[in-house]
Amino acid sequence: MGRTILDKLWAEHTVAELGDATSLLYIDRIFLHERTGSVALKGLEAAGRRVRHPEQVFCTMDHIVDTTAGRTDDTRMPGGRDFITSTRASARAAGITLFDLGDDRQGIVHVVSPEQGIALPGVTLVCPDSHTCTLGGLGALAWGIGSTEGEHALATKTLAVRKPKSMRIRFEGALPPRVYAKDLILHLISRFGASGGAGYAIEFAGSAVRALPVEARLTLCNMAVEFGAWTGIVAPDELTFDYVRGRPFAPGPDQWEQAVAHWRTLPSDPDAVFDWELEVDCSQLAPQITWGTSPQQGTGIDARVPDPATETDANRRQSAERALQYMGLRPGIPLAGLPISAAFIGSCTNSRLSDLREAAGVLRGRHVASGVRAICVPGSSLVKKAAEAEGLDQVFRDAGFEWRESGCSMCFYAGGESFGLEERVVTSTNRNFENRQGPRTRSHLASPATVAASAIAGALADVRELPPRV
Amino acid sequence: MEKFTTLTAIAAPLLRINIDTDAIIPSREMKRVSKEGLSEGLFAGWRYQAPGSREENPDFILNREPYRRARILLSGINFGCGSSREHAVWALHEWGVRAVIAPSFGAIFQGNCVRNGIVPVVLDNLTVESLARQVERDPEGNQVTVDLVQCLVIAPDATGHGFQLPTADREMLLEGLDSIAVTLKLDDEILAFRDRDRTRRPWIYLPSSP
Ligand code: SF4
Secondary structure, eight states: OBOOHHHHHHHHHEEEEEETTEEEEEOOEEEEETTTHHHHHHHHHHTTOOOSOGGGEEEEOOSSSOOSTTOOSOOSSTTHHHHHHHHHHHHHHHTOEEEOTTOTTOBOHHHHHHHTTOSOTTOEEEESSGGGGGGGGGTOEEEEOOHHHHHHHHHHSEEEEEOOEEEEEEEESOOOTTOOHHHHHHHHHHHHOTTTTTTEEEEEESHHHHTSOHHHHHHHHHTTGGGTOSEEEOOOOHHHHHHHTTOTTSOOHHHHHHHHHHHTTOSOOTTBOOSEEEEEEOTTOOOEEEOSSSTTSEEETTSBOOOGGGOOSHHHHHHHHHHHHHHTOOTTOBSTTOBOSEEEEOTTTSOSHHHHHHHHHHHTTOOOOTTOEEEEOOSBHHHHHHHHHTTHHHHHHHTTEEEOOSSSGGGSGGGSOOOOTTOEEEESSSOOOTTSSSTTOEEEEOOHHHHHHHHHHTBOOOGGGSOOOO | OOOOOEEEEOEEEEOOSSOBHHHHSOGGGOOSSSSSSOGGGTTHHHHBSSTTOOOBOTTSGGGSTTGGGOOEEEEOTTBTBSOOOTHHHHHHHHHTOOEEEESOBOHHHHHHHHTTTOEEEEOOHHHHHHHHHHHHHOTTTSOEEEETTTTEEEOTTSOEEEOOOOHHHHHHHHHTOOHHHHHHTTHHHHHHHHHHHHHHSGGGSOOOOO
16 A cells, blocks of 8 residues: 555654654754743753754744844843853754844744755754644655653654644635635635644645645644644655755765655655545635635635624634624625735744845835834745845835735734734734734734735735736 | 653633644744743633733633633533644643544644643544533532553443554553653664665765854
8 A cells, every 4th residue: 555745754754653653753953942941941951951963953043033123132022132152052052053142043933944955845843833734745754742842852853742643635726816825725614613633634635726836835734733733744856956956964965865765765655545525626716815714714805894693603603703703794795905014024834035036025105004113024945035135125115015024024913013903904914813813912824925905905906907007 | 751650630611623833822922942930821811801801701712710720621522723833732731631532633742742741542533522511510529530551431321432542652641751761772774774774865965064
């Protein structure tokens, strides 16, 4: 019987079988950040244990650091400075590679990891951060863990993991114009629920996925965790190899051929059997927008706020009612046209160069509606530089956007900044949870293009109605 | 880690679906590089009247007697979804929770529970709702038992509901094991794997930093 990519990577990394479908897996790369990594490093120190193979461990400052110009170790969050200085001290003591403030390589962990060639096809990579599944977009087996598991991985270079079930989701058909990987994944979650992928490692496949550039595949896999999955993965192909080649920590010229030959063996065999298969037609998909406080509460931008009364499941109905109350929405009103007070482009979901280009394409020659606060936070300092080199920063600034230093920023509160009480925000991030972006802030998730179009309109907007300008 | 064998306690029904770790402990409540001092921030967005305040919201279940003394939570599907923050589990533990019973859990949260002495018990939705109804009739008298030795939840009406836990997780909880020490018993195998792998996938092995 053929094997899935999960089967192959699992077998290749198994150090020992522990029974009950659990394996001790070898972990190739570990990434940390100052919020949860700091606790892991400190815990390890306190237990008198050492980091095994510090050369394979990386750390960045992204979650708590300030993202305004001229930033220092000080943050607007009380106590934030300690996370930064403690992480720096622990990282130095452990001898791991740190992408610190002021280093061009600094940025959001899941943006830096592929950018630097740390995440590669076929590697196992863990990080005490739930969006580590992003790296599945390169064909890595990557998943989020807690801080205690982080200590385990640091000390032993392994993790004991129960093998998840396998699911393949085929996205078929050509994506309509102005519909992106973000819309694919939001659609999937709204259709099958925020725990639709629970217990599974998901391979994203199909013609629409094969056609996606690598950065878009990262976006797709980023929200596998919002689908409840253990992780997501896209089989590596020529696009992946082209993306990886020449990156700082990627295999050099003397090892390149050997690595690529190995990577070509990884995709699922044609006769591989999955525990579950789904197919989604993308050819008619509209840009997506969420209306509630769970990523599953979403729909097309041309739809109306659904009526909870039509929900047959009592739990889902109650959750929809609560969500509408929190979001300040009534059933039946059109989503497009709902006034917003802020727009945010950033996060590990959608802050790479291609995302900024798409948003800039919408913004060029236009201006944000009055009264709307608009913010763009590039995913890494290198993304920021590259964007500036092609003049995108000017497009954003001319349109009335703030142009920030790289970090997680207002994807959530930890930097100490947040959106206001009951403010409606359209955002390219991944979580619309209650209070996530600020106390009682009402977040609507969407693609960067939809965020840009909405910022201009001053209301949730259908980007398809706004012709791009070159 | 503290061992868990069996527990009979007040259970608090919090029957919402998709309770995420941002709700269990908001970012703004994670103020120090520490696993301690987090219980005050537990469910802060729901537990207190206004953001940042410490004035209790009397409607929130964990603010009410006798639920203030609950050791078991009953909840809806996908409990602990979202952010990987182990702080959610540290906060629950420090507040006093030792078991959560729900139809499903966020995967990372579930792993974090067993590493911190909290039993994540999976029972179907109907059973959780039936437990909740019994508890609500008399929360003090109708206590719930979580027996990890037999993998059984015993409802106030004395019916037993079997549950499953991965063997390794169950042992870790029962024995209060340090997982790193357990793994390091296999150190010879880890080192042998690494040496074999180094010739198979040499590009993985980066040179040691200077
Ligand atoms: S950008 Fe947001 S979701 Fe991504 S790692 Fe940072 S805080 Fe988490």
